[in-house]
Amino acid sequence: MRVSRLMLVTLRSIPADAEIPSHQLLLRAGYIRRVSAGIYAYLPLMWKVLQKITRIVQQELDSTGALQTLLPQLQPSDLWERSGRWQGYTAGEGIMFHLKDRQGRELGLGPTHEEVITSLAGDLICSYRQLPITLYQIQSKFRDEIRPRFGLMRSREFIMKDAYSFHADESSLKSTYTEMDAAYRRIFSRCGLDTVAVDADSGAIGGAASQEYMVKAENGEDLILLSNDGKYAANQEKAISIPPKAIPLLEKKPDSFETEKDGRIETLCSSLSIDSSQIIKVILLIAELEDNQIQPVIVSIRGDQDLNEVKLINNLIIHLGKAVIDLSLITPEKISAQGLQQWPFGAIGPDLNDMCLSGAKKWKEDFFRIADKTATEIKNFVCGANEKNKHRICNWNDLGGIPLSADLRKAQEGDSCVHDQTQKLIECRGIEIGHIFQLGTKYSQSLGASFTSEEGKEQSFFMGCYGIGISRLAQASIEQHHDEAGISWPVSIAPYEVIVVIANMQDQIQNQLGEKLYQELKEAGIDVLIDDRKERAGVKFKDADLIGIPWRVVVGRDAQEGKVELFDRSKRQSKLILIEDLRNELAGEISAS
């Protein structure tokens, strides 16, 4: 391809709305253009990158025996109603774009395809003999993100590979899950990415085991926790650890006493000369449930620990038996809005009386009470006395017993690991580019997708689902592969492998030699670009660095001696070589990388 024909438009200044390097570089180097919030056009260079990634993904998935398909993006609401996800995905903070057709039928624009694929599998697979089967597709997905951000990192339309597997039993699911894990590792390593697989929460999609693949990057949106020995890695949402030990509190005074007014843990600690691990703090939240009930929740947790809302939501779902649509803190404004008297914020204890809820306009009139293990495991503690500026030292008996106990805390950097207490957790940021789940029978049951087993019984499929954010992966790669001069693609996913730069277009020798080398490399099967623009050499070098082609062949002042310069973009090193050697040299370098 010729640069003069490439519609290449590079920008010298950084577009003001791009924050992180990868997003700025994609815009500056002419890979993408924003069309609307979270919606981008992939320009020709970008499309080549996406195609290269796609090819790697296809090769690796095909090698596992997975089958490629293409499913509709427009999906009828009734399918989603059968799985019970229509409400959650469209109401409130739901992320599904949805619309009505001319007959008034409701449709959604696919954010994911469990419903469609499961009902198809139910139609097509009748016997255990057809199992296991893995289907995948690569296409645009739509999610009305609350806040699209960072270019392709979190966009509202994006390219995703999603795969779904169907099994007669759980062990078959597990073995495919393991195979997918291996395929994912091969895919990411072939794409030149440094990734970590972490234990993850399965989130809205639901299910049992689940792993995320994170590209380690400073600008990542996710926080991950790792152990030094490489044996443990988890998303913070899911991470477990051993909390630091609480300092025992011996004396006990059930009578309440005055405390300082600001209600902060630090103030309480310094005024009473106690440690924050000797306090039980209370977090008040309201959970909006799928049946529109609004459940007030009291969470008790040790003063030195933080609440992990994802763990809390998962517990609420288990104990209330309903999906949680929204969870938010209770504020004085919300209390007033319910027509209730104000509560003594800053001095609330785990036993705050349900009476404070009586007469609420919309809320349920009793609290759901749950406590983190760090709270239920300590004997004596300081907590609020449910009266303004009053606290007390007491134990759970004084409060009428130990509440429901669960792991609700955020694991933190420095905590000891569960698998080995001598290991400490380290924090690091990452970009999630892949996620695999063992779904079990959740969708096959709700959608009535079943087959006849070897024993002749009707059985719901065991399912797995496996995603890779293709467009996100491309951008994440830039986060790991760039420098001040621009992008520096790994050869495997670079839009072109080599760029031939003719330094001086007026020089006939250079011009002819450049064209000749371009043809030769093309014939040798190398993906090559030639910069034949009537620009000064400096401009071409800057652009070549910016768009990040791994190898640059400069046909310049040494052309008369039959030599060209070969420049390695990632190492930023160049060497003079004889033109006869160029093809072999390049072929060697490309296959080595």
Next chain:
RNA sequence: CGGGAUGUAGCGCAGUUUGGUAGCGCACUUCGUUCGGGACGAAGGGGCCGCAGGUUCAAAUCCUGUCAUCCCGACCA
């Protein structure tokens, strides 16, 4: 949705305080010089100053409303 900011040429910005003919750099077009790290000179083209109302002799500028975009939180491949 809550908090903050910004909308002026394709991109980056000034001008708004104090109302008076819309500017700069890059990019673009033509000509000349230059030609290995974003050259120089000359001449040019390109604007519903986000949109709608209002105040005024006069609005990019003041007032009201509205829309959009970006940043910080909840969502996720």
